[in-house]
Amino acid sequence: MSKNDSQVVDLNVGGRHLTTSLSTLAKYPDSMLAAMLSGRHPVAKDKDGRYFIDVDGDVFVHILNFLRFGKMPPPERASEALRDNWKRGIAGYDDCLNQLLEGLMASRYHSGVLYIQFSDSSQYVFTLCKVAGIPEGHQVINVKYTSSTTYGTNLVHFLNEDLKRIGVHLQPGDFRPEPKCGCRVALRYMIKLE
Incomplete structure (x- = not known):
C-alpha cells in the first residue's frame, strides 16, 4: 500500500468511472480491495490507467459508499440497482x-x-x-x-x-x-x- 493513503484512485468498475481515495479502498486491510491495491498482486488497468474492477458499477457504488460512510444503503436503493441491472439483461x-x-x-x-x-x-x-x-x-x-x-x-x-x-x-x-x-x-x- 502506498504511504500516501489520501492518494486519489481512479477506477473503471464495469465501465463506470469512479474516483475515491486509497484510504477508502483500503479501509479493511483483509479485504480483496485492500489486497488488490497493496502492490503484491498484478492489477488490471484500462487504457487510461484506471484500476479495472470487473463488476457492475451501479452495484459497486453502494460498496464504495459503505466504505466511505460506514452505512449500508437503504434496502430499496440497493434492490433498485440490482433490479435495473437484471432488467437491462433481458433481451428486447x-x-x-x-x-x-x-x-x-x-x-x-x-x-x-x-x-x-x-x-x-x-x-x-x-x-x-x-x-x-x-x-x-x-x-x-x-x-x-x-x-x-x-x-x-x-x-x-x-x-x-x-x-x-x-x-x-x-x-x-x-x-x-x-x-x-x-x-x-x-x-x-x-x-x-x-
Missing part, C-alpha cells in the same frame, strides 16, 4: 416497454380496464388473435417478443413494475389464448389516473 425489454407505451398512447390512456397480450413473435403472425375470456369491446395491447432470447416471466414482472409507476396496475387473473395461437398469456390491467 426496451422494445417491449415501447410497444406498451405506444399502445397506451394510441388508446388515449383513458381510465379503465385494458388487457395486455404477450405474444411469441418467433412462432406466429397475430393478425386475428383471440384470447378466451376477454370481453368484447375492451382494449387489447399486443406485446410481441421472441422467446428464444427473452424469458417471458421476468419480462412480464419487470414490465408490471414499470407500468405501476405510470398508473397501470395488474389486476388478479389471467386469460389463456386459444391453443392454435402463439400468444402466451393476456393479463388484465386497470388504468388509475390520479
Whole structure:
C-alpha cells in the first residue's frame, strides 16, 4: 500500500468511472480491495490507467459508499440497482416497454380496464388473435417478443413494475389464448389516473 493513503484512485468498475481515495479502498486491510491495491498482486488497468474492477458499477457504488460512510444503503436503493441491472439483461425489454407505451398512447390512456397480450413473435403472425375470456369491446395491447432470447416471466414482472409507476396496475387473473395461437398469456390491467 502506498504511504500516501489520501492518494486519489481512479477506477473503471464495469465501465463506470469512479474516483475515491486509497484510504477508502483500503479501509479493511483483509479485504480483496485492500489486497488488490497493496502492490503484491498484478492489477488490471484500462487504457487510461484506471484500476479495472470487473463488476457492475451501479452495484459497486453502494460498496464504495459503505466504505466511505460506514452505512449500508437503504434496502430499496440497493434492490433498485440490482433490479435495473437484471432488467437491462433481458433481451428486447426496451422494445417491449415501447410497444406498451405506444399502445397506451394510441388508446388515449383513458381510465379503465385494458388487457395486455404477450405474444411469441418467433412462432406466429397475430393478425386475428383471440384470447378466451376477454370481453368484447375492451382494449387489447399486443406485446410481441421472441422467446428464444427473452424469458417471458421476468419480462412480464419487470414490465408490471414499470407500468405501476405510470398508473397501470395488474389486476388478479389471467386469460389463456386459444391453443392454435402463439400468444402466451393476456393479463388484465386497470388504468388509475390520479
